[in-house]
């Protein structure tokens with residue numbers, strides 16, 4: 001009894017110590033947050049998840065599309081507040097209308113979502129949103145919370161059995177991949193996302209267009225719609241209002257921002273047709 005209490009106290013002290021030591025920039029304007037799991041471990045967890053995703057899903061075979069998404073992704077990541085990781089952007093061939101981010105900068109887009117977008121700025125809005133979840137450490141924080149203190153302690157200190165803990169963390173992360181983020185995390189990702197897309201040269205109207213499009217797709221489809229964006233209508237309307245208000249505060253917008261309509265229209269022709277349309 002006394003041994004387990006002292007052990008628990010020890011764990012708590014270590015965690016408090018780490019809380020004090022691991023302060024990271026997690027958003028625009030030098031926003032700081034406490035992070036327990038260090039970046040190297042976060043990247044290991046993300047890499048393990050990426051390996052599983054790529055075993056389970058069909059990576060789209062069009063290198064033109066892969067390079068296009070990666071180019072847009074790297075451009076936005078370069079102006080984000082996270083430069084301590086290597087970013088990866090890949091297209092999955094599937095009719096699902098979704099995109100997701102694993103910790104450590106592994107971001108995936110489904111062709112089903114790309115097909116719904118009308119211009120590069122709309123795609124960039126989703127890219128920026130997913131990048132923001134990684135910048136805000138939302139993706140690693142929910143893995144951290146689900147793992148619990150003892151497992152995080154083992155993971156961070158790399159004690160005996162640490163590779164088992166890494167596998168456990170990857171499994172926990174996979175289970176959370178399509179789980180909802182908290183509303184606060186979503187608000188933050190929306191806000192950072194609009195900030196980053198404008199910084200990268202995109203018209204933030206793309207974010208409004210993207211939200212409105214996905215909202216209109218909601219309701220009883222066979223496929224999940226982007227992070228279940230359209231599943232709760234009032235919340236989606238709130239996100240659209242917030243986006244418009246943020247854009248109003250950003251006036252005047254920098255010159256030369258673009259929607260990238262022409263380029264995207266060409267890229268749309270390279271996407272596979274919808275399975276159900278093929279009969």
Ligand SMILES: [Zn+2]
Nearest residue numbers: 181186189227
């Ligand atoms: Zn989100």
